[in-house]
Amino acid sequence: MSGEVQAAAVLGGLAESEQSELAGRGRRTGGPVRPRRIGLGSWLLPTYTVLAFVFLLIPIAYTFVFSFNDSVKSNIAWRGFTFDKWLNVCNVEGGAVCEAFANSVIIGVVATIIATTLGTMIAIALVRYRFRARSVISLLLFLPMATPEVVLGAGLAAQFLAVGVPKDMTTIILAHTMFCISFVVVTVKARVASLDPALEEAGRDLYGSPAQVFWRVTFPLLTPGIIAAALLSFALSFDDFIITNFNSGSVSTFPKYVYISASRGIPAEANVIASAVFLFALVLVIGAQVSRAARAKRLAKLG
Amino acid sequence: MAFAAFTTAEAQPQAPRKSSRIALLLLLPGILYLVLFFLTPLVSLLLTSLQAPLEYGDIGQYQYAFNWQNYVDVMTAYWPHIVRSFGYALAATVFALLFSYPLAYFIGVTARRWPLLQSLMLVLVIAPFFISFLLRTLAWKQILSDESFVITSLKALSLLGPDAHFTGTPFAVIFGLTYNFIPFMTLPLYTTLERLDLRYLEAGSDLYANPFTVFRKITIPLSMPGIVAGTLLTFIPAAGDYVNASRDFLGGPDTQMMGNVIEANFLVLLNYPAAAALSIILMAAILVLVGIYVKRSGTEDLL
Numbered sequence: 250m251s252g253e254v255q256a257a258a259v260l261g262g263l264a265e266s267e268q269s270e271l272a273g274r275g276r277r278t279g280g281p282v283r284p285r286r287i288g289l290g291s292w293l294l295p296t297y298t299v300l301a302f303v304f305l306l307i308p309i310a311y312t313f314v315f316s317f318n319d320s321v322k323s324n325i326a327w328r329g330f331t332f333d334k335w336l337n338v339c340n341v342e343g344g345a346v347c348e349a350f351a352n353s354v355i356i357g358v359v360a361t362i363i364a365t366t367l368g369t370m371i372a373i374a375l376v377r378y379r380f381r382a383r384s385v386i387s388l389l390l391f392l393p394m395a396t397p398e399v400v401l402g403a404g405l406a407a408q409f410l411a412v413g414v415p416k417d418m419t420t421i422i423l424a425h426t427m428f429c430i431s432f433v434v435v436t437v438k439a440r441v442a443s444l445d446p447a448l449e450e451a452g453r454d455l456y457g458s459p460a461q462v463f464w465r466v467t468f469p470l471l472t473p474g475i476i477a478a479a480l481l482s483f484a485l486s487f488d489d490f491i492i493t494n495f496n497s498g499s500v501s502t503f504p505k506y507v508y509i510s511a512s513r514g515i516p517a518e519a520n521v522i523a524s525a526v527f528l529f530a531l532v533l534v535i536g537a538q539v540s541r542a543a544r545a546k547r548l549a550k551l552g
Numbered sequence: 553m554a555f556a557a558f559t560t561a562e563a564q565p566q567a568p569r570k571s572s573r574i575a576l577l578l579l580l581p582g583i584l585y586l587v588l589f590f591l592t593p594l595v596s597l598l599l600t601s602l603q604a605p606l607e608y609g610d611i612g613q614y615q616y617a618f619n620w621q622n623y624v625d626v627m628t629a630y631w632p633h634i635v636r637s638f639g640y641a642l643a644a645t646v647f648a649l650l651f652s653y654p655l656a657y658f659i660g661v662t663a664r665r666w667p668l669l670q671s672l673m674l675v676l677v678i679a680p681f682f683i684s685f686l687l688r689t690l691a692w693k694q695i696l697s698d699e700s701f702v703i704t705s706l707k708a709l710s711l712l713g714p715d716a717h718f719t720g721t722p723f724a725v726i727f728g729l730t731y732n733f734i735p736f737m738t739l740p741l742y743t744t745l746e747r748l749d750l751r752y753l754e755a756g757s758d759l760y761a762n763p764f765t766v767f768r769k770i771t772i773p774l775s776m777p778g779i780v781a782g783t784l785l786t787f788i789p790a791a792g793d794y795v796n797a798s799r800d801f802l803g804g805p806d807t808q809m810m811g812n813v814i815e816a817n818f819l820v821l822l823n824y825p826a827a828a829a830l831s832i833i834l835m836a837a838i839l840v841l842v843g844i845y846v847k848r849s850g851t852e853d854l855l
Contacts, residue, residue, distance in 0.1 A: 312691050
């Protein structure tokens with residue numbers, strides 16, 4: 250789970266380097282790169298990289314290809330090409346796939362909003378204010394990321410059981426918000442730390458009230474980091490199965506639907522939804538990367 | 553890095569303001585949330601793990617007690633699962649490291665001259681995150697099933713025995729764990745390798761070290777923070793995973809890990825104390841292992 254902090258940096262695209270580029274600092278500390286021979290022969294490493302990417306992408310290609318399979322019930326053997334599954338996603342099993350997908354989206358959105366709000370507040374406090382118990386709080390934020398998901402899931406389920414709370418959509422949202430907060434803090438904190446305090450000082454010098462300075466200066470500057478954190482939260486929540494499984498009761502989410510139908514065969518409609526989500530995310534991220542590169546180029550020209 | 557992220561910003565002399573009342577307001581909601589939905593559940597889990605069955609009660613009814621016998625019971629009943637969890641996780645971590653290091657090196661060092669290529673390759677590394685974790689694993693199950701093209705051709709070439717299986721074996725589970733956690737390994741490795749100062753490598757070869765010695769004595773030690781972060785980010789979730797080892801995915805009856813028995817005890821057998829005791833054992837073991845590992849590798853400042 251925790252590795253997705255880096256994913257956030259990539260997802261956010263703009264979040265990290267934009268400011269340092271503005272400040273005219275070089276992106277790299279590595280010094281001038283002069284063409285050098287790579288010890289293993291100059292073709293070995295690129296070939297390996299290509300093969301490694303092929304390996305990483307095989308299951309994605311498989312899922313995508315089988316979303317076009319003219320399957321009847323289970324989607325294992327190839328039976329011919331069709332667009333039907335893409336056009337009639339919700340027609341299978343009385344729309345169970347779509348219902349699960351809709352639940353996942355609702356849970357993801359609500360958990361993301363709560364986690365991003367709470368996490369951003371913590372991140373600002375951690376960087377900008379001095380207070381005691383800082384190390385305790387850092388530990389409290391770090392531990393959820395270092396705890397295996399089964400333990401988080403079983404722990405919450407044990408607590409809901411002890412208190413007598415029935416498991417439904419709310420308990421899933423509560424659980425997802427919990428594990429998203431730490432990731433939001435990590436992502437937004439990097440952005441707060443890279444803010445130039447002079448910009449806020451300028452706002453204060455111009456007689457901005459603290460609230461005005463925050464909403465007109467600080468918040469807009471933090472936005473890329475906050476967006477990255479929100480995207481990461483949503484991705485974590487949307488794909489979470491282990492914690493959801495312990496706290497969902499009879500509510501279905503997309504991953505839970507896949508897990509349950511795994512024993513009797515997954516309909517091609519699940520592949521359709523997963524492929525559509527994949528394409529959407531890919532377009533989003535590549536768009537962010539390309540616009541960031543374009544912006545860097547423009548800035549370089551200006552400088 | 554997730555682990556470093558908590559320490560780096562604190563070192564910055566950003567002249568934190570003192571007014572701790574605002575800090576308190578910012579911190580309180582989030583911290584309260586984590587206390588309520590992360591810390592208290594851990595306490596619940598601890599209490600549940602000591603519960604004893606209710607006298608004359610139904611299945612699934614327990615009362616608070618100090619029944620530490622639960623721990624002895626689960627240790628004797630599930631020691632193979634405990635050993636397997638850590639064994640599989642360790643193997644998957646090693647394989648993921650071997651797979652990811654050259655890849656991260658290519659992206660972070662060789663591709664430095666082409667930033668756009670670099671960011672597109674990073675998108676490819678995290679691309680698997682965009683498609684459901686469960687569907688990815690199922691895709692591998694179908695690609696490597698006994699009737700699949702890959703396995704039948706390997707059998708036709710006599711590279712595999714006529715009644716050899718892939719799915720359902722420990723090897724398949726380790727394969728799945730490795731595949732699913734590769735991005736967690738590659739991204740932190742990339743982050744450190746990207747900052748690797750190539751002048752050190754040049755200095756090494758100027759001093760007549762051969763490429764292998766340069767790699768062993770300079771590149772590896774300098775990328776240690778990435779190696780430590782990557783191995784932790786892979787090992788922790790892998791040890792707690794129960795999707796790959798599940799019978800409906802890549803595992804079989806003899807590959808069940810701790811996560812599987814925690815899930816079965818909690819959700820199917822309603823033996824909450826056993827599930828809780830296993831979770832506590834898992835978490836404690838991970839914290840101890842991580843502590844030793846971080847001490848040994850001399851990177852305490854990561855935590």
